Amino acid sequence: MLNLIYKIANAIIKYGGKAIQAIKNVLGSLYDSFIAAYKKGFAALVEWFLDHSWIVQAIYEALKAAGLID
Numbered sequence: 001m002l003n004l005i006y007k008i009a010n011a012i013i014k015y016g017g018k019a020i021q022a023i024k025n026v027l028g029s030l031y032d033s034f035i036a037a038y039k040k041g042f043a044a045l046v047e048w049f050l051d052h053s054w055i056v057q058a059i060y061e062a063l064k065a066a067g068l069i070d
Helices: 001-015 017-040 041-049 053-065
Strands: none
Touching: 001 017, 001 041, 001 053, 017 041, 017 053, 041 053
16 A cells, blocks of 8 residues: 555655646545645655545546556
């Protein structure tokens, strides 16, 4: 799972708003807490993913479908 989190975090940092738009629907009610972690930086973002590990695969798939992750 850490490998997926690393790939997701890197894609989000690399593509910014484009990546966030790609996963916005997947995040649903978690969107606000995700954005707060995103604004705090890489470490906070990784911690958010660890706290919400159940959604990591869905976020990965959304980014992959958008062509933002391989």
